[in-house]
Amino acid sequence: MKTINDLLILEGMKEGIVLAGHRGLTRNVQSVNISDTPDVIKFLDKNHLLLTTGYAFKDDPEKFCELIQQMHDLNCSGLVIKINRFFNVLPSEVKLLADDLAFPIIDLPTKHTLGELSRHILNYLNDHEAEQLYYALHVQKEFSNMLIKGYSLNALLEQLGHSLSRPALLLNHRGEKIAQSHDFQKESMKKIEQEIIQKVKEDLPTARQGTVFSIPSKEHQSVSTFPVQTKRQYPSMLVISDSLSLPYPSSQMAIEQAGNVISFTIIKEQAIEENSRLLKNNFFADLIEMKIHSDEEIFSRSNYYGLQKDMENVCVVCTIDEQGETYETLQLYEKKVGELHNSVYDQLEDELIDGNLEATLFTKGKYFVMILQFPSYSEIEVEAITKFAANVQANFNGDFSLSFGVSHSVPTLKELSTAYDEAVEAILTGYDQNMKGFIKYYKTRDLKELLNTLPRKDLKALYENALKSLAYPKTKEEQELVKTIQVYLDSQCEFSETARKLFVHRNTVKYRIEKTEELLNCSLRDPADSLRIRVALIIGTILKEDENI
Structure with missing residues (x-):
């Protein structure tokens, strides 16, 4: 960008006299404005040079000083004035202010018109900008050839x-x-x-x-x-x-x-990186689908992608929560989905680096999969994983929320398929509970949870087949028999312990158990019969909960 000093070589300007603000001759000039109106400041901008006769301020030096201050605050270039037209001499207060602000005021000789000077300056500035434009195009061409x-x-x-x-x-x-x-x-x-x-x-x-x-x-x-x-x-x-x-x-x-x-x-380069990422994801798919059978191949290929042997491995799965119509609409636009997934991938990568976590990031279908490795796995590592996932959720800039599933740790790379299944199951469990934006750790299901996943008609058939007439006790005696079975099995089939818990005589317990075994045609001390009756009693609580719901 040209300065006031650069303009002093032009016709009109080279004959001008700097009346004040000599230190400001290095101010940049981007455009020129001609005006004699009192409100000219409204039409000026940064790096504008004002050409004027000063008519609007010929009898008001105070207003003239106000204009100089306003132009300085706006970072204007300076002012060129025909001083002999209405002033003869620059007011002393204006000169003092301009000198103090380093705001240049230049006297234009009477023989030159403001329009003529404006044309000279604009032509000069435009030629300068054109040269810069041609040079920029030259740079663009040169760099394109290098590309x-x-x-x-x-x-x-x-x-x-x-x-x-x-x-x-x-x-x-x-x-x-x-x-x-x-x-x-x-x-x-x-x-x-x-x-x-x-x-x-x-x-x-x-x-x-x-x-x-x-x-x-x-x-x-x-x-x-x-x-x-x-x-x-x-x-x-x-x-x-x-x-x-x-x-x-x-x-x-x-x-x-x-x-x-x-x-x-x-x-x-990012396109090349995405191709490498595809190969990495294919390796992960082969690994968890047990398509790589050789230990040596598993270790060599895992090491290539940053996974080490003899470490505790934890699988963390992240996915974008589906949120009704917004997500369904987004799925219609493949490009938008791609941008969203790339955004999540970058966010996960950034947070892994910021958290100093030893991890390798993969993708499989809609899941982002991170294999985190630790020398040992304790509550400290659990807290680090939770903090990492929470940071990703908090820093993710988008209209969607993210959820995480975390597996147990596994000691070998061959067991990563198990860890992946656990992490995905943790995610699905969260969705089954109508959760969004959650961090859920995998929890091994107990017998009741596993039975809950079976069809109700199969549970009901097993329940009725095992307990027969006691499946739906109608009399008080039948209800007491069912309760006694439950306590007896929980007491490891000990008559005395069962009697103590039920507050009845030992012989009473013995009588009830014998009668129950006769009704069910089984022996509660037999491991197979005992297991069958235990499972049936658990099914009974599930069916009862369903009735209450």
């Missing part, structure tokens, strides 16, 4: 740094270094690189959008970030040192054009 030829990101950054004569750094969406120009390989730049990365990580959302900041080592030198869009939810960042004073004809437009090509290069 086609397969140059690496480091090579692109090196070329950009050379073109701009500025150090260049490329960071991913987490603020981690991807590539750099050779400047950052110097020992003197190591500290500066660390300070830049630290500053970016302090406010990632702002840095991703593009911002300007300074670092302790270079307080008087600006550092700028430019967003580089990729297939991820959040953009990567191109970081340029001292980008606000680029050597001509370089411009931020040139940086943006180079950034576009860098964006395409990253997207190409």
Whole structure:
């Protein structure tokens, strides 16, 4: 961008006299405005140069000072005035204020018109911008050729740094270094690189959008970030040192054009990464479906994807909760579903890194599967997993919620199929209980839970076949017999213990058991008969609960 100083070579301007604000001649000029109205400030903007005769303020120096202050606050470039038209001399209070603010006021000779000067300045500015545009297109073409030829990101950054004569750094969406120009390989730049990365990580959302900041080592030198869009939810960042004073004809437009090509290069590398991810997911599918039989092959392929032997392995499964019409509508648009899944994948990957967890991330169908490995598995590791899952849920930016299922730990890689089944079952159990956005650990089902999964007609047939007439006790005596069976079996078939719990005589218990065995045609001391009757009594509680519901 041109400055007031640069304009002093133009016809009219080179004959002008700087009346005040000499220190402000380095102010940038982007456009020109001609006006003699009192409310001209409403039509000005940053880096605007005002051309005027000063007629609106010829009898009011105070209003003139107010305009100078307003233009300075707006960061306008300066003011060119025909001083001899209505003033003869610049009011002293105006001069003092302009000098104090370093706001340039230039006297235009009477023989030149404001319109003529405006035309000269605009032509000059437009030629300057056109040259910057042509240079930006040149940069874009040069970088596109490098992309086609397969140059690496480091090579692109090196070329950009050379073109701009500025150090260049490329960071991913987490603020981690991807590539750099050779400047950052110097020992003197190591500290500066660390300070830049630290500053970016302090406010990632702002840095991703593009911002300007300074670092302790270079307080008087600006550092700028430019967003580089990729297939991820959040953009990567191109970081340029001292980008606000680029050597001509370089411009931020040139940086943006180079950034576009860098964006395409990253997207190409992400496509290669997605292909590798597909191979990794195929391996996981083969592993849990028991299609790999050789221990040696399991260990070698697992090690390739970061899974180690002799570790406690925990499977954590994550899925997006289906939420009525919103999710069903989304399923109609394959691209949107893909973007949503990529967003969740990136979030899980980020949180695993932030949590310093040893884990490998896979996908299988609608599930995101993480195999976490620990030297030992205790409550400390359980808390770490819970914290990780809770952070993912809290930081996930979307209209959907995420749920997690966590398995027991298994000591070998061959048992990962069991761990995966447990984690999925934990997820499904949560959904059976109408839960959303949950973290559920797998719990081994007891006999009652397993029986609850069977069809009710089968349970009823087994119940009636085992207890016969006692299945639906009608008399008080039948009810006492059923209660006695229950307590007798719970007391390990001990008459004395059963009598004590029922508050009856030992012989009474003995009589009731003998009568029950006669009715059911079985021996309660026989293991098979005992098990059958125990199961039947549990089924009875299930059927009773169903009746109550």
